[in-house]
Amino acid sequence: MTKNKQPLTIVKMKTMKQQGDKIAMVTAYDYPSAALAEQADVDMILVGDSLGNVVLGYDSTLPVTLDDMVYHTRAVRRGAPNTFVVTDMPFMTYHSTVQETMYGVRRLMQEGFANAVKMEGGSEIALMVDACVKAGVPVLGHIGLTPQSVHQLGGYRIQGKTPEDAKRLLEDALALERAGAFGIVLELVTDQVAAYISERLSIPTIGIGAGAQCDGQVLVYHDILRYDPSYREKKMVKTYADIGATVRESIQAYVQDVKQQAFPAPEHTFSAGDEVVESLYGNANGTSVSNKKVQHT
Numbered sequence: 001m002t003k004n005k006q007p008l009t010i011v012k013m014k015t016m017k018q019q020g021d022k023i024a025m026v027t028a029y030d031y032p033s034a035a036l037a038e039q040a041d042v043d044m045i046l047v048g049d050s051l052g053n054v055v056l057g058y059d060s061t062l063p064v065t066l067d068d069m070v071y072h073t074r075a076v077r078r079g080a081p082n083t084f085v086v087t088d089m090p091f092m093t094y095h096s097t098v099q100e101t102m103y104g105v106r107r108l109m110q111e112g113f114a115n116a117v118k119m120e121g122g123s124e125i126a127l128m129v130d131a132c133v134k135a136g137v138p139v140l141g142h143i144g145l146t147p148q149s150v151h152q153l154g155g156y157r158i159q160g161k162t163p164e165d166a167k168r169l170l171e172d173a174l175a176l177e178r179a180g181a182f183g184i185v186l187e188l189v190t191d192q193v194a195a196y197i198s199e200r201l202s203i204p205t206i207g208i209g210a211g212a213q214c215d216g217q218v219l220v221y222h223d224i225l226r227y228d229p230s231y232r233e234k235k236m237v238k239t240y241a242d243i244g245a246t247v248r249e250s251i252q253a254y255v256q257d258v259k260q261q262a263f264p265a266p267e268h269t270f271s272a273g274d275e276v277v278e279s280l281y282g283n284a285n286g287t288s289v290s291n292k293k294v295q296h297t
């Protein structure tokens with residue numbers, strides 16, 4: 001755990017790539033998840049719109065709003081004041097006009113206190129990336145499986161399985177780099193294609209299900225910890241704990257304790273003392289029935 005660590009900068013990230021130092025990123029959505037991630041020394045936190053799936057209970061990221069992202073980004077910033085925080089631009093907030101894009105970016109940075117924003121898409125959003133970068137806003141790109149386009153992609157499919165697809169991914173990555181993105185998330189991209197893109201770019205790639213050759217990795221907090229009521233194994237994820245089971249079992253034990261009157265026990269109880277008890281119940285025989293009930297101090 002590092003005290004008062006210096007947050008990563010986009011300049012340092014480029015140096016890390018050049019030196020072969022891997023970047024470790026994790027998602028977080030609230031104060032405790034962010035604080036624990038910062039204590040664990042992550043390089044960057046992503047307030048992902050996976051918020052929709054893992055925290056808000058939607059079946060995709062599409063219903064997540066700008067207000068949701070601002071609210072959760074603020075909480076993350078309070079938990080991780082010394083970590084570089086990137087936040088997702090939610091579905092359809094950066095596709096119509098530069099003005100609308102700027103409105104979203106302004107709120108995420110001024111009200112949410114994010115350091116940077118992430119946008120899904122390739123060449124087609126290069127104009128928006130360029131506008132943000134020119135306004136001084138660091139932008140992280142995101143190509144490959146882009147969950148906001150899940151219906152267009154026909155499901156959560158692996159990308160980069162044909163030569164045409166590999167070429168398209170490379171062109172998108174280069175377009176984002178030219179537009180000024182400081183890095184690019186590669187999601188569910190085949191290993192070799194991700195490796196080739198990473199070699200061709202001067203900016204870091206952050207992989208999720210994109211193999212070990214990316215310049216960094218990102219995973220969803222709830223996946224790492226299996227903090228999910230119906231967790232299913234995912235090939236791209238390594239789990240490090242089973243928090244879901246721990247939470248379920250702990251709450252079950254609490255419920256049992258309450259039913260069996262094992263909680264609260266004397267050590268969890270505050271006593272008012274004899275004077276107060278006597279003022280309430282009287283002390284006709286020296287000891288009232290009620291006082292006996294409140295014997296533990």
Ligand code: KIV
Nearest residue numbers: 027048049050185218
């Ligand atoms: O929303 C998210 O958590 C993401 C990561 C999966 C990269 O975009």
